[in-house]
Every structure is written in structure tokens, then in C-alpha cells.
Amino acid sequence: MSSTALAASTGLDFSLAQQLAVIALCALTAFLAHLALAVFNDGVRPFLLDFVQGRTTRSATTAVSFGLSAGFIFGLGAPMALASGVLNPWLLFLPTDILGLLAPKKWLAPLLGGAWGGVVVFGLRGANNLAHDLPVDFLTALQQMATPILFLFTLFPVLAITKQFGKLLGGLAGVVELALVVLTMKVWPDVFAGAPAMAVGVLLLIGFAVARDVRQRRAAERAVAGMVSPTGEEAPVVTAGRPSEDVDPMASLFGASAARLRRHLPLFMVLGAGICLLSQLHVFGGGEATSFLVAKGQYAEAAQVDLYRSLGFIPLIATTALASGAYGIVGFTLVYPIGYLLPSPWPALVCGALVFAAEVLALSWIGKALGRLPSVRDSSEHLRGAIGDTLHLAILFGSMLAAHAMGGGLGILIASGLYLLNEATGRVVVRMAAAPAAVVVTGIVLNVFYWLGLFTPIKT
Amino acid sequence: MTTILTGGVGKTEVADAVRRLAPPGVEVAVSNDMDAVALLRAGRADYFLGTCQTGAGASLGVLVGLMGAATCHTFGRSVPSGEEINTLLDQGKRVFGFAVDQVDVITPALVGAITARA
Numbered sequence: 418m419s420s421t422a423l424a425a426s427t428g429l430d431f432s433l434a435q436q437l438a439v440i441a442l443c444a445l446t447a448f449l450a451h452l453a454l455a456v457f458n459d460g461v462r463p464f465l466l467d468f469v470q471g472r473t474t475r476s477a478t479t480a481v482s483f484g485l486s487a488g489f490i491f492g493l494g495a496p497m498a499l500a501s502g503v504l505n506p507w508l509l510f511l512p513t514d515i516l517g518l519l520a521p522k523k524w525l526a527p528l529l530g531g532a533w534g535g536v537v538v539f540g541l542r543g544a545n546n547l548a549h550d551l552p553v554d555f556l557t558a559l560q561q562m563a564t565p566i567l568f569l570f571t572l573f574p575v576l577a578i579t580k581q582f583g584k585l586l587g588g589l590a591g592v593v594e595l596a597l598v599v600l601t602m603k604v605w606p607d608v609f610a611g612a613p614a615m616a617v618g619v620l621l622l623i624g625f626a627v628a629r630d631v632r633q634r635r636a637a638e639r640a641v642a643g644m645v646s647p648t649g650e651e652a653p654v655v656t657a658g659r660p661s662e663d664v665d666p667m668a669s670l671f672g673a674s675a676a677r678l679r680r681h682l683p684l685f686m687v688l689g690a691g692i693c694l695l696s697q698l699h700v701f702g703g704g705e706a707t708s709f710l711v712a713k714g715q716y717a718e719a720a721q722v723d724l725y726r727s728l729g730f731i732p733l734i735a736t737t738a739l740a741s742g743a744y745g746i747v748g749f750t751l752v753y754p755i756g757y758l759l760p761s762p763w764p765a766l767v768c769g770a771l772v773f774a775a776e777v778l779a780l781s782w783i784g785k786a787l788g789r790l791p792s793v794r795d796s797s798e799h800l801r802g803a804i805g806d807t808l809h810l811a812i813l814f815g816s817m818l819a820a821h822a823m824g825g826g827l828g829i830l831i832a833s834g835l836y837l838l839n840e841a842t843g844r845v846v847v848r849m850a851a852a853p854a855a856v857v858v859t860g861i862v863l864n865v866f867y868w869l870g871l872f873t874p875i876k877t
Numbered sequence: 878m879t880t881i882l883t884g885g886v887g888k889t890e891v892a893d894a895v896r897r898l899a900p901p902g903v904e905v906a907v908s909n910d911m912d913a914v915a916l917l918r919a920g921r922a923d924y925f926l927g928t929c930q931t932g933a934g935a936s937l938g939v940l941v942g943l944m945g946a947a948t949c950h951t952f953g954r955s956v957p958s959g960e961e962i963n964t965l966l967d968q969g970k971r972v973f974g975f976a977v978d979q980v981d982v983i984t985p986a987l988v989g990a991i992t993a994r995a
Binding site: 458459460461462463464466467472473481484485488580666667670674733736737739740741787788791794795798801802805809843844845847848849 | 885886887888889909910911912914918929930931932933934935937938939941942943946951953954956976977978979982
């Protein structure tokens with residue numbers, strides 16, 4: 418448990434260069450959102466097509482962006498940043514989506530975005546210091562989330578395999594991963610125990626998916642040759658390939674979107690350079706588990722985790738970008754791992770720019786390839802589903818540990834009570850964000866109780 | 878026979894939820910966004926229910942682009958009433974997106990309204 422028990426720092430102490438990098442990048446991302454060239458929220462991207470084509474207004478699109486992002490900013494982005502001491506994309510780029518779309522004038526967007534960057538780098542530290550000085554310190558308690566998130570995240574390939582390929586293969590992958598975790602703890606105590614297990618799990622999933630696609634294509638070819646009729650395994654309505662008459666609308670929409678993005682290639686290269694630089698500065702973690710790994714200085718492990726995570730998101734980002742003509746603010750998230758691993762800022766700027774250029778130029782081709790690989794797209798959906806499931810449990814469990822750490826039974830009562838109330842009212846707050854948000858509210862309530870003389874802080 | 882396709886992160890959960898409701902005159906099939914567009918256009922399917930974390934990105938992305946926003950609707954985080962769904966169906970909405978953590982509350986409402994028209 419030595420190296421992976423708790424995140425090391427809750428610093429949020431930034432050097433001047435780091436502060437300027439965050440502010441400049443937030444200004445740039447807000448500018449790109451204003452031009453509807455890129456947004457971070459995958460849910461907002463589809464709505465940008467109508468906005469670009471003038472069928473909807475700026476304010477309506479802003480409202481969509483706010484509605485789909487607010488819960489993730491306050492429930493996930495802010496608590497994760499406060500708990501880990503490392504910035505994350507939900508905290509930085511969901512608000513710049515909103516501010517960029519909100520800005521009525523082109524010049525106002527980068528100003529608003531930059532201002533948000535300033536609020537984050539200066540305000541977060543203030544909030545952090547203030548919260549640590551409270552009688553009931555809920556930020557230190559929030560670090561309890563690290564262990565469940567890091568360890569449960571290891572399991573996401575197993576869940577994805579089980580959902581896509583059944584109990585037998587899922588169980589097999591589970592046994593293999595568990596054995597690897599135990600082996601790693603025993604033999605390489607300095608390595609994050611989940612890293613080799615996760616690597617093998619993801620490789621198994623990709624292997625199964627490619628094998629299924631190849632098998633189904635062969636079956637389809639045999640069927641065409643008139644030998645046997647193809648029997649779909651899970652009976653998806655269309656198995657592989659798609660009728661030629663339907664290629665046209667998709668190809669033309671996808672082609673027009675890819676061309677729109679290619680026209681702005683230099684801007685995307687600057688964006689890629691910025692995101693890669695931020696990852697290289699080690700003040701930023703691209704995913705939930707990564708934030709804690711970056712906080713502890715385990716950059717190789719962080720790179721590995723974000724690389725696997727990207728497999729779940731690349732098909733989603735590619736298809737939404739091709740359908741809408743707006744790219745992802747962080748691209749395919751491949752610049753995260755590259756940034757963590759690079760030794761200094763200059764190569765990060767160069768690599769980030771080149772990777773984004775390659776991504777934007779390859780979009781059309783990726784769209785075509787994804788059309789031919791239904792099982793791989795299926796895997797990516799199952800991966801995202803599995804990431805959601807493991808994180809839901811990890812964040813819920815970690816939040817309850819945090820509630821217990823700061824308030825014992827009373828803490829658990831208030832935090833889980835708030836969580837259950839959200840469940841009972843049809844989940845007003847996104848399920849994943851509900852528990853950390855409940856912990857923050859619990860921390861405030863416990864402090865109020867302390868001032869009223871109703872609660873004695875737990876000494877640890 | 879009315880055919881509902883499911884796609885997105887919770888596609889199997891939604892399909893299972895529909896099957897549990899056993900709506901008369903309605904069949905459900907697990908699909909995905911790209912294949913669903915082909916089937917909806919060809920008239921071989923009638924509705925698409927997509928799910929993802931936000932209820933809009935992965936669940937609707939490709940469909941908004943190819944079917945047009947006029948046939949697509951996202952519930953985001955709201956739980957719609959029967960009348961709301963009926964109004965949407967009257968407007969010709971055939972593609973619905975919702976958040977994967979609300980599958981259990983939104984699927985029955987949607988399928989109920991669709992079944993009533995089957």
C-alpha cells in the first residue's frame with residue numbers, strides 16, 4: 418500500500434510560467450469554442466453543426482453547453498482538483514466551452530477564457546488554503562478518493578470484456594488482472610500495481626474485438642459466396658459493413674467537416690502545443706485516476722492510464738467531430754501521455770503541434786476505418802461504459818471514506834443522505850459527481866455544526 | 878411492427894429494459910449510431926434510443942449530423958412527462974438521447990408513449 422495509498426500533495430502552488438500557460442490556454446480554448454471550431458464537452462459538439470449552419474442561436478447553444486457541463490464542473494472538476502492538487506480538463510475546459518460560446522464578440526471570448534484561467538490558478542489556491550484552515554478540513558479528507566479510484570480503475574478492461582464478450586472471457590481477464598496486481602505488488606513494489614494488469618486487460622479487449630470483426634467479415638464473405646448464412650452472435654441488426662447506397666450522405670457530411678477542420682490546421686496546432694505543454698508542466702491530469710498519479714509524480718503510470726483511457730474516447734471524438742465539424746479541445750487525448758513523459762516544455766510544444774496536425778489530417782481516414790470496424794467501436798463504447806461504472810463505485814466509496822474521515826458516522830449520514838436524496842429525486846446532479854459534491858456540502862455543514870457547538874472535529 | 882434501435886454506452890441496458898417491458902407490437906434491437914442511421918433512412922427501423930454520460934454526445938452525435946436536428950431530441954438530465962414525449966413524437970422526433978444513469982426512469986416513459994402509437 419506504500420506508494421499508492423494517498424496523493425502526496427494538495428499544492429495548487431503554481432510558478433509564474435505555469436500560471437501564464439494556464440491563462441493563455443484558457444483564452445485560446447474559449448476563442449476556439451467561440452468560433453465553434455472545438456469544444457471539450459462531447460455532448461455539446463453535435464449541437465454545433467446547427468449553430469455553424471445558422472439554424473440556432475449563440476444563446477441557445479450556450480444554454481445547451483451550460484446545461485450539459487455545470488454538473489461536471491462543480492461536482493467532478495472542482496472536487497477532483499481540490500482533492501488531488503492537480504488541474505483537470507473538466508475544471509479548465511468545460512467553463513471555457515461555455516464562456517467562448519457565450520461571448521457575443523470575437524475579442525471577448527479569449528478575455529473571458531483567460532479570466533477563467535486566472536480565477537482557477539489564483540482562486541483555487543485561495544480556496545484550498547482557506548479550506549485547509551477550517552476546523553473540519555474536508556480537502557484533506559477528499560484525498561481518501563485516491564486509493565479506490567486508482568485501484569478500481571485497474572478493473573475497467575475486465576468489465577468491458579465481460580459486457581462485450583460474456584462472463585467466461587470476462588472472468589478469465591479478471592483472474593489474469595488480479596494475478597498481475599498481486600505479482601506487481603510482490604515483485605515491483607515501486608510500480609503502480611494496476612499498471613501491468615490494465616495493460617494486459619486492454620490488449621485482451623482489443624484482441625477479442627479485432628478477432629470478432631475479422632470473423633464476422635469472413636462469415637459475411639462466405640454468406641455472399643452462398644455457402645452459409647451469417648449468424649450474428651449478439652444479433653446486431655447490421656453486422657459488418659453497410660449498404661453502399663448509405664455511404665453517400667455520411668461520406669459527404671464527414672468530408673465537409675474534415676475539410677472545415679483542415680482549413681484551420683494552424684490554430685489546431687497551436688492548441689495541441691498548448692495542451693501538451695500543460696501536461697508536460699505536470700500541473701494537469703487528463704483523467705480521474707491520472708490526477709492522483711500526476712500529483713504523486715508517477716508520470717509513466719499516468720501516461721499509461723491516459724493512453725488506455727483514450728482508446729475509449731478516440732472513436733467518440735472522431736465521429737462527433739466528423740458529424741459536427743467541431744473538434745475536441747484536447748483532440749484524441751493522445752497529447753496527454755506524450756506531455757507527461759517529455760522532459761522539457763519545448764519538445765512538448767513541438768510534439769503537441771505535430772500530433773494535433775496528424776490527428777486533424779487523419780480524421781477522414783479514421784472515420785472510414787471506424788465504419789469498417791463495428792466491434793472496435795463497440796469496444797470503445799463498452800470501455801467508456803466500464804470507465805463510468807468503475808469510477809462511479811470508486812468515487813462513491815472514496816467519498817464515503819472522506820465523509821467518515823472528517824465526520825465519522827455523522828459525516829457518512831449527511832453525505833450518503835444527500836447522495837440518496839439525489840437518487841430519489843431522479844438524479845438532478847450527475848451520478849458520478851453527486852458523491853464528491855455531497856462530501857463538499859457535508860464539510861460545510863460540519864463546519865457550521867462546529868461553530869454552533871454541535872460537533873467536535875475528529876482528530877486523526 | 879415498430880422497431881426501436883438502441884445505441885451508445887448503455888445500449889444493452891436500454892434494450893434489456895425495453896424487453897422487460899415487453900411492449901406489444903414493438904421490437905427492440907441493439908445497434909450503434911452509424912448502422913442505425915442506415916436502418917432509419919431505409920425505413921427498416923423507426924426509433925433510436927441513445928445513451929451516454931451527458932445524454933447528447935455519443936448518444937446523438939452522428940445522428941444529429943445525418944438525420945438532422947429536427948428528428949433528434951436530448952432529454953439531457955430532465956425526466957420527461959408523458960405529454961412532453963407525446964409532443965415530441967408529434968413533432969416527428971425519432972431519435973432520443975438521454976444520460977446512461979437515467980436509463981431506468983426514461984426508458985419506460987419513452988417506450989410507453991411509442992407503444993401507444995404502435
